[in-house]
Amino acid sequence: MGGTSLKQTQIVHTEEELRACIAIRTKVFVEEQNVPLELEIDEYDRSPDACIHVYVIQDGKPAGTARLIPYDEDTAKIQRVAVLQEYRGQGIGGMLLTALEGQARAQGARRCILDAQLHAVPFYEKQGYVKLSDDTFYDAGILHVRMVKELNE
Ligand code: COA
Numbered sequence: 001m002g003g004t005s006l007k008q009t010q011i012v013h014t015e016e017e018l019r020a021c022i023a024i025r026t027k028v029f030v031e032e033q034n035v036p037l038e039l040e041i042d043e044y045d046r047s048p049d050a051c052i053h054v055y056v057i058q059d060g061k062p063a064g065t066a067r068l069i070p071y072d073e074d075t076a077k078i079q080r081v082a083v084l085q086e087y088r089g090q091g092i093g094g095m096l097l098t099a100l101e102g103q104a105r106a107q108g109a110r111r112c113i114l115d116a117q118l119h120a121v122p123f124y125e126k127q128g129y130v131k132l133s134d135d136t137f138y139d140a141g142i143l144h145v146r147m148v149k150e151l152n153e
Helices: 017-034 092-105 118-126
Strands: 005-013 053-058 062-073 076-083 112-119 130-139 141-152
Touching: 005 092, 017 053, 017 062, 017 076, 017 118, 053 092, 062 092, 076 092, 092 118, 112 118, 112 130, 118 130, 118 141
Parallel strands: 076 112
Antiparallel strands: 005 053, 053 062, 062 076, 112 141, 130 141
């Protein structure tokens, strides 16, 4: 973990916080992974309350972000999990998932689902997610598999 550096998870409430999250996603998904910007940004990014966006601040700087969208009555979907390259491997990705799982639970969801890029499957498995099946599919040109985690009370 990241030594003595201070990390905090926050929920996005302002346009400025949302812009910081989108800047992280642009660096990670658009610049690093070549996802087209028009696929990366959608209606859930229109305003801070279009869905639940969270971010982690490390030493005063936004370092990672993720969002939660409704899926069905019992299920919420985690999307856009991104940690800036220089902040990876210090537990920030795990903090983002934990925060969104707490939000999902508070909304009455019983499980979270997500579509994992294949390279990130071991990361999600460490956080308690399991593959729904071995079926893989392309999204934005990247191979994914759907994963699920049942939320306990
Ligand atoms: N493969 C295997 N294990 C991984 C991993 C990977 N690609 N990324 C992280 N882990 C492991 C870590 O070793 C750590 O294990 P530990 O708890 O035993 O130490 C655990 O997963 C938690 O890692 P954490 O430090 O919280 O993850 P992170 O902050 O580095 O974030 C990602 C992980 C995937 C979000 C980050 O690498 C990232 O932003 N990648 C680019 C964007 C991306 O692909 N997002 C996923 C889209 S589905």
